[in-house]
Amino acid sequence: KNEVEQSPQNLTAQEGEFITINCSYSVGISALHWLQQHPGGGIVSLFMLSSGKKKHGRLIATINIQEKHSSLHITASHPRDSAVYICAVRSVTSGSRLTFGEGTQLTVNP
Amino acid sequence: GAVVSQHPSRVICKSGTSVKIECRSLDFQATTMFWYRQFPKKSLMLMATSNEGSKATYEQGVEKDKFLINHASLTLSTLTVTSAHPEDSSFYICSARRAGTSGGASYEQYFGPGTRLTVT
Numbered sequence: 297k298n299e300v301e302q303s304p305q306n307l308t309a310q311e312g313e314f315i316t317i318n319c320s321y322s323v324g325i326s327a328l329h330w331l332q333q334h335p336g337g338g339i340v341s342l343f344m345l346s347s348g349k350k351k352h353g354r355l356i357a358t359i360n361i362q363e364k365h366s367s368l369h370i371t372a373s374h375p376r377d378s379a380v381y382i383c384a385v386r387s388v389t390s391g392s393r394l395t396f397g398e399g400t401q402l403t404v405n406p
Numbered sequence: 407g408a409v410v411s412q413h414p415s416r417v418i419c420k421s422g423t424s425v426k427i428e429c430r431s432l433d434f435q436a437t438t439m440f441w442y443r444q445f446p447k448k449s450l451m452l453m454a455t456s457n458e459g460s461k462a463t464y465e466q467g468v469e470k471d472k473f474l475i476n477h478a479s480l481t482l483s484t485l486t487v488t489s490a491h492p493e494d495s496s497f498y499i500c501s502a503r504r505a506g507t508s509g510g511a512s513y514e515q516y517f518g519p520g521t522r523l524t525v526t
Contacts, residue, residue: 329515331517337444337497337499337519337520337522338517338518338519338520339450339499339501339517339518339519339520340517341514341515341516341517344514382449382450384450392438392440392455392503392515393440393452393455394440394452394515396449396450397449398448398449399449
């Protein structure tokens, strides 16, 4: 079992829909990252959080440390949101190293 | 914002040759840089961690003599793939951790755009 599990693996939505991507992890962490990878490969860091909730534009990230679970929400989705979304955790024993989930491929159709 | 660049973005080389990939932090100093490899439709795999002025720490299974890492300054790390082989073809991504910040922000990693290596 991977230390970081994401669901779903693939997600197709219609423009305007509310989207949720989930991340569960099995280790104690000091921080969790949500990353976005567009076709072509470049990675953008969306959020780093260790508790509670963060919001940036149409994106919202939440984390529940007790349940070892985080969610990434996209409101009013748009085709340009189509990308792979990756959850990564920094465990309390790993220093700066990140452990990555397999990613969720999101496709938003117009 | 913090920007990390990689050069080249795409390179094709012949088997047996060596290729160097640069990772630069453009507007901040990075004490630590990370090198990742990503296979198609797979997640990132950490290859090594490099700290400025010291030897890189390689992950298990990564050959340090094949993947030479140099972190000579606080803004530049290089990865050299020596005696390249077609199986080295992959997408290589670096990330940089900002120096001198405190608290949680000190662990923020900023990712480069990646380098697509094709060995023929």
